[in-house]
Amino acid sequence: MNNHQDFDVIVIGGGITGAGTARDCSMRGLKVLLIERHDIANGATGRNHGLLHSGARYAVKDAESAEECIKENQILRKIASHCVDDTQGLFITLPEDADTGYGLDYQKTFVEACLKSGISAKVIDPKDAIRMEPSVNPTLIGAVQVPDGSVDPFRLCSSNVVDAQLHGAKVLTYTEVTGFLKNGDTIEGVKVRNAITGEEAEYRAPVTVNAAGIWGHNIAQMAGVNIGMYPAKGALLVFAHRVNNVVINRCRKSADGDILVPGDSVTVIGTTSTKVPFEECDHMHVTPEEVDLLLREGCALCPSLATTRILRAYAGVRPLVAADDDPTGRSISRGIVCLDHETRDGVKGFISITGGKLMTYRLMAEIATDAVCKKLNSSAQCQTATTPLPGSETSGVKEVSKKLWGSATQGQKAAAGRLGSRAAEVEFSSPEDKQLVCECENVTLAEIKYAVKHLNVNTMEDLRRRTRVGMGTCQGTFCIHKAAKALAIAKGEPESADKLAADFLDERWKGMKAVGWGDTLREMEFMQKVYKAGKPDTYKD
Amino acid sequence: MQEINLSEHNFEQCQKCGICNDVCPMMAANPAYPGPKQAGPDGERYRLKDKEFYDYALKYCLNCKRCEVACPSGVKVPDIIQSAREKYNEHKSVKLRDMMLASTDLMGTMVRPVAPIANTVLGWGITKSVLDGVMAIDHRRTFPKYSGEGFERWFRKKAAASQASYKHQVSYFHGCYVNYNYPQLGKDFVTVMNALGYGVNLLDGEKCCGVAMVSAGMFDKARKNAENNIKVISDAKGEKVLTTSTSCTLMMRDEYKEVLGMDNSSVRDSIVLALKFIYELVDQKKVKLVFKKDYKARAAYHVPCHMEKLGWSIFTRELLGMIPGLELILLDSNCCGISGTFGFKKENYEISQKIGQPLFEQINSVAPDFVACECETCKWQIEMSTEYKVKNPISILAEALDLEATAEANR
Numbered sequence: 001m002n003n004h005q006d007f008d009v010i011v012i013g014g015g016i017t018g019a020g021t022a023r024d025c026s027m028r029g030l031k032v033l034l035i036e037r038h039d040i041a042n043g044a045t046g047r048n049h050g051l052l053h054s055g056a057r058y059a060v061k062d063a064e065s066a067e068e069c070i071k072e073n074q075i076l077r078k079i080a081s082h083c084v085d086d087t088q089g090l091f092i093t094l095p096e097d098a099d100t101g102y103g104l105d106y107q108k109t110f111v112e113a114c115l116k117s118g119i120s121a122k123v124i125d126p127k128d129a130i131r132m133e134p135s136v137n138p139t140l141i142g143a144v145q146v147p148d149g150s151v152d153p154f155r156l157c158s159s160n161v162v163d164a165q166l167h168g169a170k171v172l173t174y175t176e177v178t179g180f181l182k183n184g185d186t187i188e189g190v191k192v193r194n195a196i197t198g199e200e201a202e203y204r205a206p207v208t209v210n211a212a213g214i215w216g217h218n219i220a221q222m223a224g225v226n227i228g229m230y231p232a233k234g235a236l237l238v239f240a241h242r243v244n245n246v247v248i249n250r251c252r253k254s255a256d257g258d259i260l261v262p263g264d265s266v267t268v269i270g271t272t273s274t275k276v277p278f279e280e281c282d283h284m285h286v287t288p289e290e291v292d293l294l295l296r297e298g299c300a301l302c303p304s305l306a307t308t309r310i311l312r313a314y315a316g317v318r319p320l321v322a323a324d325d326d327p328t329g330r331s332i333s334r335g336i337v338c339l340d341h342e343t344r345d346g347v348k349g350f351i352s353i354t355g356g357k358l359m360t361y362r363l364m365a366e367i368a369t370d371a372v373c374k375k376l377n378s379s380a381q382c383q384t385a386t387t388p389l390p391g392s393e394t395s396g397v398k399e400v401s402k403k404l405w406g407s408a409t410q411g412q413k414a415a416a417g418r419l420g421s422r423a424a425e426v427e428f429s430s431p432e433d434k435q436l437v438c439e440c441e442n443v444t445l446a447e448i449k450y451a452v453k454h455l456n457v458n459t460m461e462d463l464r465r466r467t468r469v470g471m472g473t474c475q476g477t478f479c480i481h482k483a484a485k486a487l488a489i490a491k492g493e494p495e496s497a498d499k500l501a502a503d504f505l506d507e508r509w510k511g512m513k514a515v516g517w518g519d520t521l522r523e524m525e526f527m528q529k530v531y532k533a534g535k536p537d538t539y540k541d
Numbered sequence: 542m543q544e545i546n547l548s549e550h551n552f553e554q555c556q557k558c559g560i561c562n563d564v565c566p567m568m569a570a571n572p573a574y575p576g577p578k579q580a581g582p583d584g585e586r587y588r589l590k591d592k593e594f595y596d597y598a599l600k601y602c603l604n605c606k607r608c609e610v611a612c613p614s615g616v617k618v619p620d621i622i623q624s625a626r627e628k629y630n631e632h633k634s635v636k637l638r639d640m641m642l643a644s645t646d647l648m649g650t651m652v653r654p655v656a657p658i659a660n661t662v663l664g665w666g667i668t669k670s671v672l673d674g675v676m677a678i679d680h681r682r683t684f685p686k687y688s689g690e691g692f693e694r695w696f697r698k699k700a701a702a703s704q705a706s707y708k709h710q711v712s713y714f715h716g717c718y719v720n721y722n723y724p725q726l727g728k729d730f731v732t733v734m735n736a737l738g739y740g741v742n743l744l745d746g747e748k749c750c751g752v753a754m755v756s757a758g759m760f761d762k763a764r765k766n767a768e769n770n771i772k773v774i775s776d777a778k779g780e781k782v783l784t785t786s787t788s789c790t791l792m793m794r795d796e797y798k799e800v801l802g803m804d805n806s807s808v809r810d811s812i813v814l815a816l817k818f819i820y821e822l823v824d825q826k827k828v829k830l831v832f833k834k835d836y837k838a839r840a841a842y843h844v845p846c847h848m849e850k851l852g853w854s855i856f857t858r859e860l861l862g863m864i865p866g867l868e869l870i871l872l873d874s875n876c877c878g879i880s881g882t883f884g885f886k887k888e889n890y891e892i893s894q895k896i897g898q899p900l901f902e903q904i905n906s907v908a909p910d911f912v913a914c915e916c917e918t919c920k921w922q923i924e925m926s927t928e929y930k931v932k933n934p935i936s937i938l939a940e941a942l943d944l945e946a947t948a949e950a951n952r
Binding site: 240241242245262264265308309397398401410413414417436439440442472473474477478519522523526 | 554557558559575582583585587589590594
């Protein structure tokens with residue numbers, strides 16, 4: 001067993017909150033260890049809409065969240081420009097909404113609340129709304145334009161981790177916390193086990209931050225404290241292409257399936273909200289009822305969804321902190337919860353940062369880091385609101401491609417879109433490197449090699465989260481053997497390619513099964529034929 | 542619901558199998574072309590996200606439709622590509638050369654009065670060098686000849702008066718090629734139809750179908766012509782509006798709607814290739830064909846790409862198969878490489894000839910008396926690239942039929 005005592009702070013959880021906290025701490029000069037039991041952005045961070053909230057959704061009910069959102073919205077546009085797509089958003093009112101008390105009177109209340117929270121909300125003519133977003137339900141009777149957008153959570157999380165590393169942080173993925181090193185009522189470090197090799201180790205630091213999302217519940221229990229968390233499952237559907245270019249919301253009290261977000265090359269509808277037992281958090285699956293509900297509500301926003309191919313379904317778990325006994329979790333505040341367990345529970349050197357949402361991750365990280373610095377008697381100031389993330393120095397497919405390559409190939413343009421200015425580090429030296437491995441998402445061999453080398457990639461799922469490989473229409477059917485081979489070679493384990501590919505396809509299969517009809521079913525059968533025929537032993541459904 | 546589905550040209554249905562790439566003649570010949578899968582459904586997903594993903598290599602698409610014919614999922618790949626050229630291409634200005642090559646109508650009207658001079662001058666080496674240097678029209682190209690007397694003029698002078706005497710009536714969309722370059726095909730058509738007891742009527746002011754305009758990026762001009770043609774076709778006399786050009790037929794039946802977004806539903810079904818119409822008349826025993834006893838020929842049949850798309854080559858084969866003295870050899874399905882005006886452009890000459898090579902080689906090895914083919918631009922390409930003449934199956938019919946006996950049988 002290895003012993004290490006080199007860190008100022010240990011951050012548990014490689015989701016966006018942990019990644020942001022690791023970045024903030026390392027930028028303030030602290031020596032940081034980030035521990036993630038799986039891959040970065042694997043939990044709720046990678047399983048949401050990817051909506052860059054304007055805050056409008058919370059304006060009526062939760063002004064505090066709304067104000068946080070709009071402030072962070074404006075910050076992220078600057079510091080994470082290569083992760084953000086300024087699509088703008090619409091809040092629409094449909095004729096039937098009047099029957100449930102959300103007619104045009106409510107629109108008035110909504111706009112007032114938005115303006116009060118500093119969100120620019122503009123009532124526009126329904127005809128202009130249709131012009132702005134032709135896929136919107138044409139029967140709408142009201143529309144409000146707000147500064148919504150979309151944000152790529154995988155990229156955002158990865159950029160935070162990369163920046164933490166650039167500032168000296170150590171990152172351990174596939175490393176699970178198995179216990180705490182305690183000295184009386186002080187937490188002095190963690191015991192961990194490598195999920196792949198089984199190797200165990202101990203790491204010490206004066207402060208440990210629990211940023212493990214819903215799994216933070218268990219982490220806290222391990223440390224001997226209790227956070228009353230409320231696991232609220234949210235299911236979403238991914239459509240095969242960008243159906244809309246503007247975020248479409250329903251102008252009413254938050255409900256199921258009322259946000260449609262164009263994210264990268266797809267459109268996502270969500271979400272639902274149901275309480276699930278903690279044991280299920282690791283094994284989310286989307287039920288037929290959830291699919292039906294999302295489709296029904298989605299079609300009210302955008303009727304053409306009824307005939308658009310659905311790529312897959314997925315679900316995440318919101319790490320809400322329970323405040324009352326609302327069975328849906330909808331009325332629980334999405335506000336940020338930062339707990340200093342010394343003052344709260346008498347456990348020293350331990351902080352939990354939870355609640356909140358993707359949108360406010362930076363603020364959460366700032367609050368958590370402030371608490372860490374206070375414990376360490378550091379007066380370093382937060383700079384994350386003004387310092388661009390790696391890649392966001394220049395962004396935009398056109399700007400980056402032009403600067404780097406003059407006339408760019410499709411693969412280079414896609415890399416520019418995904419990596420921003422960091423695309424400069426992708427080595428497109430040989431014609432082979434310029435070849436597309438994933439044709440649906442324009443991922444080149446060069447980008448795969450770059451991701452494996454610089455972006456903490458171990459498995460095909462990790463590679464997917466960094467590059468979008470296998471996320472397109474064919475869900476990996478035609479590219480995954482090539483991508484797996486490239487990853488296996490880069491890892492120096494060429495014989496592992498088949499296993500990497502098979503594990504990936506199993507994962508894809510799960511998401512497709514929930515929406516397995518029509519063209520998706522054809523694709524699934526195709527996938528099965530291709531891989532069963534070639535490798536009967538490695539692929540089973 | 543299907544009507545409001547934003548997934549135009551069925552690109553959602555793409556299963557990514559790649560069969561389209563397999564049959565693409567351009568992809569095999571030109572590494573600069575990303576192939577129909579990438580240019581079509583894959584590219585469209587990314588163009589929807591950011592117009593920066595528009596790729597100028599889309600101009601290499603021949604619009605031969607072979608990918609669409611091959612697609613097991615019904616994706617209209619070439620329509621996705623042609624529409625993208627209109628939607629996303631930011632360099633909208635059309636080169637003078639492309640405009641001239643595409644304006645088959647206008648050029649014909651201008652050149653025809655001086656056709657003998659024009660033909661001679663266009664044949665000179667010096668003219669070809671100038672066109673090559675100034676206009677980037679490849680000097681190795683043989684220009685189609687312009688005809689002194691246009692088909693329409695001949696028809697009005699020599700044929701129009703007698704047409705009303707036939708008991709059945711059809712209209713004829715002759716197209717630019719018949720009018721300006723090769724009226725003989727139109728004359729053969731009238732001869733055959735008359736022998737079958739059908740009088741021929743011209744449309745009240747047809748315009749170029751617009752197929753060359755679309756490939757030159759002149760979408761608005763093409764739309765104007767389409768509007769005119771839809772109108773004159775809906776006012777046409779007779780049972781159907783017959784055609785002798787495969788590309789004009791495909792354009793008016795399918796691309797008016799799919800690429801230009803026009804409503805052609807009222808006229809689509811009335812536009813039929815003459816060969817199909819005649820075959821159906823024979824098949825339904827409405828007409829009889831009597832062939833010359835002494836007709837003897839050996840022909841190699843090249844199915845043009847657009848005929849493959851129409852799916853009608855079966856009618857040509859069946860019809861020509863009725864000619865007792867004709868030995869018909871079916872050539873392998875290959876693109877000749879010219880693709881309308883594509884091969885005329887200097888920068889495309891080499892690619893164009895490379896694509897056509899397998900076809901030229903097969904024709905040479907078969908060594909027929911002539912090549913049978915419905916498409917006018919295939920004709921130019923094959924005649925320039927091999928030593929064989931190309932005849933439209935309508936002209937072959939006109940030669941092989943005992944016209945008097947046929948007319949007698951159908952009276």
